[in-house]
Amino acid sequence: MSIQAIEDTKVKVFPAPAEPSRVIAFATKARRRFDLLAILSKLAGTLLPPAVVIVLMLVVWQIACSSPTASLPPPSQVWTEAYDLIAHPFFDNGPQDIGLAWRVLISLQRVAIGFGLAAIVGVALGALVGQSIWAMRGLDPVFQILRTVPPLAWLPLSLAAFRDSSPSAIFVIFITSIWPIIINTAVGVRNIPEDYRNVARILRLNQIEFFVKIMVPAAAPYIFTGLRIGIGLSWLAIVAAEMLTGGVGIGFFIWDAWNSSRLPDIIVALAYIGVTGFCLDRLVAAVGAFVTRGTTAK
Amino acid sequence: MTAYLKLDHIDKSFARGGQVSEVLKDIRLTIDKGEFVSIIGHSGCGKSTLLNLIAGLTKVSAGAVLLEDKEVDSPGPERAVVFQNHSLLPWLTVYENINLAVSKVFGSTRTKAERHDWIMRNLDLVQMAHARDKRPAEISGGMKQRVGIARALAMEPKILLLDEPFGALDALTRAHLQDAVMDIHSRLGSTTIMITHDVDEAVLLSDRIVMMTNGPAATIGEVLAVPLARPRRRVELSSDRTFLRCREAVLKFLYERHRFVEAAE
Numbered sequence: 001m002s003i004q005a006i007e008d009t010k011v012k013v014f015p016a017p018a019e020p021s022r023v024i025a026f027a028t029k030a031r032r033r034f035d036l037l038a039i040l041s042k043l044a045g046t047l048l049p050p051a052v053v054i055v056l057m058l059v060v061w062q063i064a065c066s067s068p069t070a071s072l073p074p075p076s077q078v079w080t081e082a083y084d085l086i087a088h089p090f091f092d093n094g095p096q097d098i099g100l101a102w103r104v105l106i107s108l109q110r111v112a113i114g115f116g117l118a119a120i121v122g123v124a125l126g127a128l129v130g131q132s133i134w135a136m137r138g139l140d141p142v143f144q145i146l147r148t149v150p151p152l153a154w155l156p157l158s159l160a161a162f163r164d165s166s167p168s169a170i171f172v173i174f175i176t177s178i179w180p181i182i183i184n185t186a187v188g189v190r191n192i193p194e195d196y197r198n199v200a201r202i203l204r205l206n207q208i209e210f211f212v213k214i215m216v217p218a219a220a221p222y223i224f225t226g227l228r229i230g231i232g233l234s235w236l237a238i239v240a241a242e243m244l245t246g247g248v249g250i251g252f253f254i255w256d257a258w259n260s261s262r263l264p265d266i267i268v269a270l271a272y273i274g275v276t277g278f279c280l281d282r283l284v285a286a287v288g289a290f291v292t293r294g295t296t297a298k
Numbered sequence: 299m300t301a302y303l304k305l306d307h308i309d310k311s312f313a314r315g316g317q318v319s320e321v322l323k324d325i326r327l328t329i330d331k332g333e334f335v336s337i338i339g340h341s342g343c344g345k346s347t348l349l350n351l352i353a354g355l356t357k358v359s360a361g362a363v364l365l366e367d368k369e370v371d372s373p374g375p376e377r378a379v380v381f382q383n384h385s386l387l388p389w390l391t392v393y394e395n396i397n398l399a400v401s402k403v404f405g406s407t408r409t410k411a412e413r414h415d416w417i418m419r420n421l422d423l424v425q426m427a428h429a430r431d432k433r434p435a436e437i438s439g440g441m442k443q444r445v446g447i448a449r450a451l452a453m454e455p456k457i458l459l460l461d462e463p464f465g466a467l468d469a470l471t472r473a474h475l476q477d478a479v480m481d482i483h484s485r486l487g488s489t490t491i492m493i494t495h496d497v498d499e500a501v502l503l504s505d506r507i508v509m510m511t512n513g514p515a516a517t518i519g520e521v522l523a524v525p526l527a528r529p530r531r532r533v534e535l536s537s538d539r540t541f542l543r544c545r546e547a548v549l550k551f552l553y554e555r556h557r558f559v560e561a562a563e
Contacts, residue, residue: 195385198355201373203402203453213398217389292389 073263082264098248100272107238107249108276110166114173115234122178122230123223126185127215136186147179151237155244165245169238176237177230181223188222189215224288231284235277250276301328301364302489303352303457308361310347321347323515325361327508332487336500338548339510340556345493346382348510349461352491353379365456375403378450379459383466384442386434386449393430396420396449403453420448424478440471447475451482460492464499473532476503484528497552501544502532509551519556522547 058075065074073081084091089101128135129143154175158168196218200210216223242251250269257265308325311318321344329335337345350356352363354373363370370377386395396417404413421427424444434442443463450458460479464472480503483490494500500507504524511519524544526535535541 193385195381195383196387198373198379198381199385199387201355202353202375202377202379203399204374205402209402214387217387220389 073267078264078267081262082268085265085268096248100250100253100269103248103250103253103269104272104276106247107242107251110170110242110249111173111231111234111238111280114170114238115177115231117170118174118176118178118181118230118234119227121174122181122226123185123216125178126182126223126226127189127211127219129182130186130189130219131215140186143179143182146175147183151176151233152240152244155241159245165247169241169245169247169249172237172241173234177234180229180233181226184222184226184229185219188219191222192218220292221288224284224292228281228284228288231280232277235273235280239273302331302333302366303329303491304364304367305348305352306362306364308348308351308363309359310344310351310356311359320515321513322351323517325518327518327521329489329491331489334483334490334492334503334505335508336492336494336504336506337508337510338494338497338500338552339516340512340552341495343510343513343516345510346461349379349459349491349493352457353377353459355379375399375453376456377459378453378455378457379461380443380446380450380463382461382463384434384439384446386442386445388434391431391433392421392426392437392445393417395434395445396452399449400452417452420452421445423451423482424448424475440467440475443467444475447479451486451488456489458488458490460490462493462495465495472499477532479503480528480530497545497548500548501526501541502530502535507544507548509548509556511556520551522551 062074062076064070065072079086085100089099091097091099092102125139129139130136151172154172155168158171158175159165162168162171192215196214200214205213238249239251239254242249243255246252250273254266254269257263257269305325305327308322309320310322311320313319325348327335337348339345347356351358352370354363354370354377357371365377386392387398390398397413400413400417404416408416418427418430421430424447426441426444426448429437429441429445434445437445443466447460447463463479464475467475476499479490482488483503492500492503501524507522507524508518509520509522510516522544524540526538526540526544
């Protein structure tokens with residue numbers, strides 16, 4: 001009965017304002033314009049400082065390298081001499097004369113294979129080390145020693161083993177990026193709360209079910225930290241490996257440009273490598289943020 | 299008649315750094331099918347350890363836990379536990395959390411539609427059907443515990459083990475859930491063992507109350523039968539003489555004969 005009374009008063013109150021549509025339209029218009037301004041100022045706030053810094057760097061570089069005795073080319077010379085590389089990333093004039101984007105893609109393909117294998121093996125090994133105290137005691141010292149070996153130190157050995165440059169480069173990627181993946185996965189698995197393990201034990205989940213349904217999601221934030229470090233390292237390693245193994249990747253392009261004294265080309269290639277590495281890092285971080293949504297908050 | 303669950307001369311001791319501490323000593327108890335038994339005692343008396351032994355999560359040092367004359371030596375869904383802190387998986391929704399249990403336990407015996415109905419029925423039982431697509435982080439502590447109970451019930455266990463299930467709930471929610479547990483117990487006749495601190499809760503829900511002495515080397519001090527007819531209603535019981543007598547007996551045990559001495563800890 002009291003509810004009835006409340007409803008009655010509501011009904012009386014509501015029809016009072018006239019022409020509500022005009023009021024709403026005005027409000028949204030005003031709000032939208034305000035939002036646009038806010039977005040613009042926010043965008044300027046994030047884009048303007050790096051733009052200013054880049055311009056300053058170019059100016060300093062230009063001044064420092066403009067004397068005729070300078071050993072490195074100034075940005076203006078890079079722009080004029082390497083213009084076709086900057087403007088046409090996708091040209092294809094035959095087997096060794098292709099645009100930088102193609103070269104980056106070829107390097108990326110190697111990274112994808114090497115890093116993909118490292119991710120699979122690394123998560124599996126990390127899970128083993130995190131799960132079993134004996135696996136940890138046996139493997140951890142070996143991992144701790146091997147992970148300090150610089151990527152390129154593996155190259156001669158892998159060249160000897162695979163007798164081909166492409167699998168050797170992929171192996172270097174693999175061996176470089178696997179350590180942080182193993183170590184972070186192991187830490188993540190060791191930190192799985194005892195409660196989750198108890199739930200799994202009561203449900204009698206088998207090893208595979210436990211791995212897929214409990215271990216990987218529970219350790220996902222750690223795993224993605226490892227993957228992010230790993231992808232960064234593998235991009236570092238591929239350039240160095242390709243400089244030595246040849247082929248058509250971006251690393252060999254730099255070596256080739258150095259041998260034919262095309263310094264501006266090298267500088268353009270460096271920019272490509274930097275931007276690509278940045279994108280890779282952000283890609284893995286974004287995938288990680290998507291996959292682990294909801295798991296960090298308890 | 300042989301007992302449904304038998305705790306046969308159980309000892310439990312933990313070894314920590316060469317030092318052996320005896321937690322439970324000579325626990326003897328038989329529980330019949332369909333019985334609701336509460337275990338009450340001061341904190342640190344090994345109640346939770348006892349529950350873990352029955353669940354199979356911890357191994358006994360001596361003696362045996364026998365369920366239908368078979369020794370319990372590993373955990374399994376026929377002894378479902380409702381944990382003190384819900385322990386729902388935070389990356390799964392409420393529905394998926396229960397589905398994990400249901401598809402594991404009934405994956406081969408029930409169709410997908412049957413399993414879905416079963417999940418929803420258990421969610422309805424604890425009044426959580428409305429939150430089926432929420433993640434544990436998005437619901438309150440009491441709601442999480444309700445989902446934890448639903449998950450345990452969904453396993454259709456032979457024995458339901460409740461480890462202080464209502465400890466973190468507010469009084470009203472607690473009362474609702476106690477009623478829900480009583481209702482479920484009367485409907486399914488599930489054998490239930492509940493750890494609790496709460497004397498009223500123990501008397502209201504139990505057929506028998508097992509009172510533990512203080513540790514170390516805690517054991518069963520006394521077992522009190524609660525001769526109250528079911529269904530029980532809390533409002534009527536609050537002035538019932540049998541209820542009050544049982545309550546008094548438990549209080550006397552806990553606060554007069556086995557007073558918790560904090561200095562001993």
